[in-house]
Amino acid sequence: MSVKGTRESAKATAPGTPEAKRGDNGWSLSPGDPAGIRNVALVGHSGAGKSMLVEALLAATGAIPRMGTISDGTTVSDSDPSAIHQQRSVTMSVAPIRVGAIKVNLIDTPGYTDFTGELRAGLRAADAALFVVSAVEDIDSATIALWGECRKVRMPRAVVLSKLDHPRADFRAAVVRCRESFGESVLPLYLPADDNAGLIGIIHGNSSEVAVEEARGPLVEGIIAESEDETLMDRYLGGEELPLGDLIKDLETAVARGSFFPVIPTAAESGLGLAELMALMTEALPSPLERVPPPATTLDGASLKPLQCDPAGRLAAEVVRTTVDPFLGRVCLVRVFSGTLREDSSIHVGGRGLADRGHEDHDADERVTHLYSPVGQALKAVPQCIAGDICAISKLANAETGDSISDREAPLLLETWNMPEPLMPVAIEGASRSDEDALAKSIGKVAAADPTLRLERNQDTHQLILWCMGEAHAEVVLDRLRSQGVKLQTVDVVTPLRETFATKATGHGRHVKQSGGHGQFAICDIEVEPLTRGEGFVFTDKIVGGAIPGTFVASVEKGVRAQMLKGVSAGFPVVDIKVTLVGGKTHSVDSSDAAFQAAGALALREAAAAAKIQLLEPVSAVVISVPDEYVGTVMGDLSGRRGRVTGTTADDAEGTEISAEVPDQELLRYAIELRALTAGTGRFRRSYLRHEPLPK
Numbered sequence: 001m002s003v004k005g006t007r008e009s010a011k012a013t014a015p016g017t018p019e020a021k022r023g024d025n026g027w028s029l030s031p032g033d034p035a036g037i038r039n040v041a042l043v044g045h046s047g048a049g050k051s052m053l054v055e056a057l058l059a060a061t062g063a064i065p066r067m068g069t070i071s072d073g074t075t076v077s078d079s080d081p082s083a084i085h086q087q088r089s090v091t092m093s094v095a096p097i098r099v100g101a102i103k104v105n106l107i108d109t110p111g112y113t114d115f116t117g118e119l120r121a122g123l124r125a126a127d128a129a130l131f132v133v134s135a136v137e138d139i140d141s142a143t144i145a146l147w148g149e150c151r152k153v154r155m156p157r158a159v160v161l162s163k164l165d166h167p168r169a170d171f172r173a174a175v176v177r178c179r180e181s182f183g184e185s186v187l188p189l190y191l192p193a194d195d196n197a198g199l200i201g202i203i204h205g206n207s208s209e210v211a212v213e214e215a216r217g218p219l220v221e222g223i224i225a226e227s228e229d230e231t232l233m234d235r236y237l238g239g240e241e242l243p244l245g246d247l248i249k250d251l252e253t254a255v256a257r258g259s260f261f262p263v264i265p266t267a268a269e270s271g272l273g274l275a276e277l278m279a280l281m282t283e284a285l286p287s288p289l290e291r292v293p294p295p296a297t298t299l300d301g302a303s304l305k306p307l308q309c310d311p312a313g314r315l316a317a318e319v320v321r322t323t324v325d326p327f328l329g330r331v332c333l334v335r336v337f338s339g340t341l342r343e344d345s346s347i348h349v350g351g352r353g354l355a356d357r358g359h360e361d362h363d364a365d366e367r368v369t370h371l372y373s374p375v376g377q378a379l380k381a382v383p384q385c386i387a388g389d390i391c392a393i394s395k396l397a398n399a400e401t402g403d404s405i406s407d408r409e410a411p412l413l414l415e416t417w418n419m420p421e422p423l424m425p426v427a428i429e430g431a432s433r434s435d436e437d438a439l440a441k442s443i444g445k446v447a448a449a450d451p452t453l454r455l456e457r458n459q460d461t462h463q464l465i466l467w468c469m470g471e472a473h474a475e476v477v478l479d480r481l482r483s484q485g486v487k488l489q490t491v492d493v494v495t496p497l498r499e500t501f502a503t504k505a506t507g508h509g510r511h512v513k514q515s516g517g518h519g520q521f522a523i524c525d526i527e528v529e530p531l532t533r534g535e536g537f538v539f540t541d542k543i544v545g546g547a548i549p550g551t552f553v554a555s556v557e558k559g560v561r562a563q564m565l566k567g568v569s570a571g572f573p574v575v576d577i578k579v580t581l582v583g584g585k586t587h588s589v590d591s592s593d594a595a596f597q598a599a600g601a602l603a604l605r606e607a608a609a610a611a612k613i614q615l616l617e618p619v620s621a622v623v624i625s626v627p628d629e630y631v632g633t634v635m636g637d638l639s640g641r642r643g644r645v646t647g648t649t650a651d652d653a654e655g656t657e658i659s660a661e662v663p664d665q666e667l668l669r670y671a672i673e674l675r676a677l678t679a680g681t682g683r684f685r686r687s688y689l690r691h692e693p694l695p696k
Contacts, residue, residue: 034388041126046111049162076376117452226254288388293337315339460496505611509603521587522595559600568608616691641666
């Protein structure tokens with residue numbers, strides 16, 4: 001790879017140069033050919049140095065006059081108020097730079113587990129990933145798991161060792177940790193010179209240092225192992241000096257197809273390794289032409305032929321992030337996979353598959369009024385956005401994160417990416433009646449921007465529940481609601497219990513009122529007995545001699561059902577009972593449907609007063625995926641949660657899956673607690689199973 005040309009490009013666009021001035025004035029970063037685009041996601045754990053690396057690259061290429069800082073909240077990537085408050089990235093952001101003739105869209109993603117949805121959105125928009133790993137700290141389990149996810153989809157990857165200028169940085173130890181965590185195909189391309197004065201290229205072989213010679217052998221052998229030229233290994237083992245150009249070409253090919261993973265040492269503050277990193281991104285990482293767009297279907301689900309990254313092709317784009325700007329309204333960050341988006345064009349916006357999270361399926365035709373190239377939160381107007389590029393569209397009324405954008409005359413839907421399931425409930429309510437109205441208006445805007453947020457209005461408890469990824473995610477959601485002027489408060493989540501009869505009982509319902517004219521007269525007698533869990537409700541008529549006409553028998557059943565919904569003891573719905581109507585009286589004038597409904601409800605309440613009422617709690621079927629070393633810890637914790645383990649399944653790729661039945665009350669904060677038990681590696685999914693008696 002040519003480092004010289006990249007260094008000259010970075011120098012030409014340094015702050016104060018003509019290129020930088022044109023950049024400050026909104027010079028166009030809109031390319032005309034997908035071959036001139038690189039979409040690169042920076043991923044890694046929180047605090048690894050992703051945002052500062054983006055700052056350094058922006059400053060080195062003249063996109064910004066100087067680097068900001070995280071502590072001051074002045075970085076391009078972290079301009080969200082919640083990010084400034086939490087001192088970490090909470091959303092993905094895009095910052096384009098120009099390196100020679102190449103536009104590189106740097107996609108900074110959050111590293112904290114709560115914001116996995118933003119991370120996956122960033123990977124969806126990217127064609128390659130840079131794993132930013134601190135040379136000071138160990139590699140966390142979540143980063144290793146993410147590497148495995150990228151491996152499954154064969155996403156090209158490289159490793160950036162950050163913070164080489166830190167006093168405790170250890171380059172060699174960091175490389176060993178990377179190879180242990182990510183595999184033997186992870187090898188450095190450069191070594192840091194003494195005192196981090198620069199980088200020494202390993203593959204070039206122009207250094208007599210012992211360390212370089214020792215590193216060159218494994219690197220060359222690793223490149224040859226991935227080469228399509230089967231003669232290279234024999235030539236190399238025979239002592240032949242292989243042409244540098246051939247090695248570099250094979251290296252670039254192996255990186256682009258995701259089978260070889262170079263390591264680049266960097267230090268954002270000093271600029272160490274930035275030129276070499278830019279060379280890697282432009283010369284080895286793939287362009288959008290080398291990646292396959294996601295599958296597409298028609299609106300009715302019929303498959304379409306595979307899309308191509310062709311600016312002249314059928315328009316297919318996707319909203320990967322949504323924000324609400326007080327002046328521009330809804331702003332959508334869009335990755336274009338096929339076709340070209342232009343100003344003043346008509347588009348179709350469609351969303352499917354997230355109805356269970358409060359995002360109903362929708363379709364709408366809209367008009368693109370303005371297109372922008374995003375630089376963090378800042379926007380620069382561009383006339384168009386071609387296939388392979390990323391842009392922002394303002395003032396789309398209906399678009400949500402995950403929606404597909406296509407031609408109005410040829411609408412389509414792209415296959416959605418895998419959204420993580422939010423599993424931590426937070427109950428909220430407005431501070432006053434007017435705040436409840438404001439909350440109802442604002443919650444939809446926040447949900448539209450966040451597909452990992454699920455809204456639920458619980459029918460039993462009548463609580464508004466926000467299902468979040470964790471505490472940090474919940475804090476961001478609440479901050480966004482409050483920033484729209486909503487005064488709200490969190491309250492304890494009420495577990496939706498059920499009531500049932502534990503013993504048989506009889507009830508007498510007498511509803512007799514006389515107030516002049518037509519009165520109300522209804523008397524009924526019922527017997528109530530418990531049923532087996534899950535049998536529901538059975539109503540039987542055993543009236544003899546027509547004491548109650550058939551029309552009023554139905555009225556008694558309505559009254560009983562209505563009272564069952566209201567509860568008979570603690571205010572929770574009644575389930576799993578059999579009610580038998582055994583007697584009653586009517587009046588030729590004063591009996592009515594309403595009177596017998598009231599009598600039926602009274603009879604059930606009287607029976608409940610004479611019976612033993614049992615509370616039932618919901619129990620979920622839970623499947624927990626953990627690495628093998630945490631199985632014992634997790635199973636012991638489940639026992640303390642009144643859980644019953646029903647089985648375990650070994651999975652070579654995922655570790656172990658533990659199946660269990662756990663009361664819902666014990667799962668309210670399990671998303672957080674499982675993460676703490678398993679160093680961030682544990683995942684779980686749940687589904688309602690049944691209601692069981694609540695322990696005394």
